[in-house]
Amino acid sequence: MAATGNTVRRLPSSEPNRPLAKESCPQGAPSRGPMLWLCSGLSQAGSLIRDERVGWGRSWGFSASEGFWTSAYASQSTFSSRFWRAPSILPRMTSVSNPAVTDNTSPPLRVCSFESRKQDEMRSLIERHGGVATIAASMREVPLENNVSAFEFLDRLLAGELDAVIFMTGVGARALLDVVETRLPRATFFDALQRCCVILRGPKPTAVLREWGVRIDHRAAEPNTWRELLNVIDAGLTWPETGRKTPEPVAIAIQEYGLPSEELYVALRDRRMSVLPVPVYRWELPTNTAPLEAAIRAIVANEFDVLLWTSAQQIRNVLDIAERLQLREPLLTATSRCLVGSIGPTCSEALREAGLHIDLEPSHPHMGHLVRESLTRARTM
Numbered sequence: 594m595a596a597t598g599n600t601v602r603r604l605p606s607s608e609p610n611r612p613l614a615k616e617s618c619p620q621g622a623p624s625r626g627p628m629l630w631l632c633s634g635l636s637q638a639g640s641l642i643r644d645e646r647v648g649w650g651r652s653w654g655f656s657a658s659e660g661f662w663t664s665a666y667a668s669q670s671t672f673s674s675r676f677w678r679a680p681s682i683l684p685r686m687t688s689v690s691n692p693a694v695t696d697n698t699s700p701p702l703r704v705c706s707f708e709s710r711k712q713d714e715m716r717s718l719i720e721r722h723g724g725v726a727t728i729a730a731s732m733r734e735v736p737l738e739n740n741v742s743a744f745e746f747l748d749r750l751l752a753g754e755l756d757a758v759i760f761m762t763g764v765g766a767r768a769l770l771d772v773v774e775t776r777l778p779r780a781t782f783f784d785a786l787q788r789c790c791v792i793l794r795g796p797k798p799t800a801v802l803r804e805w806g807v808r809i810d811h812r813a814a815e816p817n818t819w820r821e822l823l824n825v826i827d828a829g830l831t832w833p834e835t836g837r838k839t840p841e842p843v844a845i846a847i848q849e850y851g852l853p854s855e856e857l858y859v860a861l862r863d864r865r866m867s868v869l870p871v872p873v874y875r876w877e878l879p880t881n882t883a884p885l886e887a888a889i890r891a892i893v894a895n896e897f898d899v900l901l902w903t904s905a906q907q908i909r910n911v912l913d914i915a916e917r918l919q920l921r922e923p924l925l926t927a928t929s930r931c932l933v934g935s936i937g938p939t940c941s942e943a944l945r946e947a948g949l950h951i952d953l954e955p956s957h958p959h960m961g962h963l964v965r966e967s968l969t970r971a972r973t974m
Contacts, residue, residue, distance in 0.1 A: 702971050704899040704964075705888055707731035707907040709879070710764070711960065715901075718964040724899065729888035731907040734851070734874045736768055743772040746846050746871045750785045755869070756843035757790040757830060759822065762850040763797030768873040769848055770805075783807050790830045794822055795958075816937040816958045819857035826861070842866050851876040851906055876906045882914060889915050893923045895930060899971050901963060903936040905943035912947055925949060932974060934967035936960070 704724040708715040712728045719726035737743075749755050760766045773782045783805055790810045793799050795817035802809055810831055813821035830843065844867040847854070851874065858868050879885060889911065891897060902908060915921040928949050935941040935951045937958035944951050953970050955962035 702898045705897045706901040722968045729885045731910045732876045757845045759792045759847045760798035761794045763801045766801045893927045899932045901934045908943045932971040
């Protein structure tokens with residue numbers, strides 16, 4: 594293929610009589626010799642075609658009708674209608690229909706997340722959607738040593754004294770199994786669970802119990818808060834042995850996830866149910882708090898456009914560090930100048946209790962939805 598001036602001439606295919614096709618290039622497009630190349634990135638913004646803003650860029654693809662690989666400067670609509678394109682290597686064109694791509698004329702959004710366990714995943718999501726990521730880990734999970742409550746749960750489970758077990762988190766379920774395996778084989782534990790009604794709060798414990806091969810009887814609906822769990826219980830539990838539903842008082846063990854769900858415990862006790870909390874880990878501050886301190890100072894200095902929160906404990910730990918730095922009030926004031934994204938209702942409740950506002954809860958309580966929808970909203974503000 595050869596590029597000359599403002600046109601691109603394709604190399605002929607096996608059909609010698611087919612006329613050579615030409616594509617128009619934006620003014621000033623570079624001239625290149627006869628070669629094929631991979632994508633060279635986005636160029637300048639284009640014009641309006643079919644009432645849609647499109648971009649120009651060098652792209653390449655295989656033309657099924659013409660029988661060759663080709664490369665050219667052309668609009669998004671030209672390539673999408675003419676070529677099969679490999680999405681893993683082609684540049685994304687600028688379009689209002691693709692909110693993940695930023696306008697080259699606007700500075701990228703500066704995004705701060707306090708995610709700890711999935712830092713790399715969060716950074717990748719932010720950068721993929723056109724943001725500049727700062728990840729300030731705000732907590733770490735610390736297993737409880739000499740876990741008396743976990744062993745009490747195990748004893749009562751083996752004795753058949755529990756009617757139902759609620760798993761709140763995947764990490765907590767795995768931590769509980771680690772404690773159990775110091776006493777007995779996991780197969781014995783799984784068999785004992787099968788004699789109970791097994792209830793899950795969300796998708797993460799679901800994945801763990803499926804891995805274990807343990808039957809799942811009930812799962813709370815999104816957004817997977819204690820209220821959805823209560824709705825499951827109020828609808829009547831299905832008992833594995835008889836398949837019956839009953840409103841009778843039951844004994845329920847609840848695997849905690851760092852902090853006790855006091856609202857759920859009160860609601861269950863009001864229903865004459867016996868509650869056995871089973872804490873298996875607790876939240877503490879990171880061993881090195883310097884990155885978190887730097888992020889707090891940057892928020893106060895108005896260096897972020899978007900703040901993303903994925904758990905209630907993040908908020909408590911951030912405010913604890915801000916208090917130590919004597920920056921709690923300046924931090925609260927500074928957040929009002931940012932778009933604040935919250936992963937879901939439980940996190941939002943903690944934000945409101947702390948005196949912070951919430952601009953957005955995603956359509957689904959997942960990190961991908963949180964990042965995409967928050968950055969899309971921020972670009973319209």
